[in-house]
Amino acid sequence: MWCLSGLSVALAIALVPGPVEALKEGDCEVCVTFLGKFHQSLRDNGVDFNSADIEKAIIKSCKDAKGKENRFCYYIGATSDAATKMINEVSKPLSYHVPVEKICEKLKKKDSQICELRYDKQLDLTTVDLKKLKVKDLKKILEEWGESCKGCAEKSDFIRKITELMPKYAPAAAKARTDL
Numbered sequence: 001m002w003c004l005s006g007l008s009v010a011l012a013i014a015l016v017p018g019p020v021e022a023l024k025e026g027d028c029e030v031c032v033t034f035l036g037k038f039h040q041s042l043r044d045n046g047v048d049f050n051s052a053d054i055e056k057a058i059i060k061s062c063k064d065a066k067g068k069e070n071r072f073c074y075y076i077g078a079t080s081d082a083a084t085k086m087i088n089e090v091s092k093p094l095s096y097h098v099p100v101e102k103i104c105e106k107l108k109k110k111d112s113q114i115c116e117l118r119y120d121k122q123l124d125l126t127t128v129d130l131k132k133l134k135v136k137d138l139k140k141i142l143e144e145w146g147e148s149c150k151g152c153a154e155k156s157d158f159i160r161k162i163t164e165l166m167p168k169y170a171p172a173a174a175k176a177r178t179d180l
């Protein structure tokens with residue numbers, strides 16, 4: 001008899017949900033930022049806050065997303081190659097004007113990878129010494145600009161291409177640099 005009641009108490013404790021953990025500073029950085037910008041764009045464009053319109057708008061926004069934001073879109077199922085579809089976990093709460101932090105908390109419970117996404121640290125092109133960067137970082141700068149360096153074989157080729165394109169993509173950094 002005591003064994004049965006002990007088992008039922010243990011089962012009840014296991015089934016009682018624990019306290020909901022609020023997001024800490026820096027948690028779900030990509031989720032909060034992307035959904036915050038997305039929510040603001042919905043308001044600015046006067047989109048109806050219904051689930052279907054929001055889903056269409058998310059899919060449209062995700063087509064233009066790059067890098068970590070594209071990975072976030074993949075995780076929620078807003079890309080064409082996504083394996084899962086959790087997009088309604090975003091669109092429905094947004095239609096009720098739930099804060100994006102709360103939406104990200106719920107997404108974290110469904111898929112913890114969503115909150116593990118972090119933006120890469122941005123390089124300060126005004127002060128960084130391009131010669132000291134790795135080729136991988138130089139390629140990343142070009143990729144962020146939507147450019148590539150065809151025919152680049154050596155580090156100096158990548159540096160030359162970046163300095164060539166800097167006035168177009170980072171004019172303030174190009175003016176501030178004196179070593180180029």
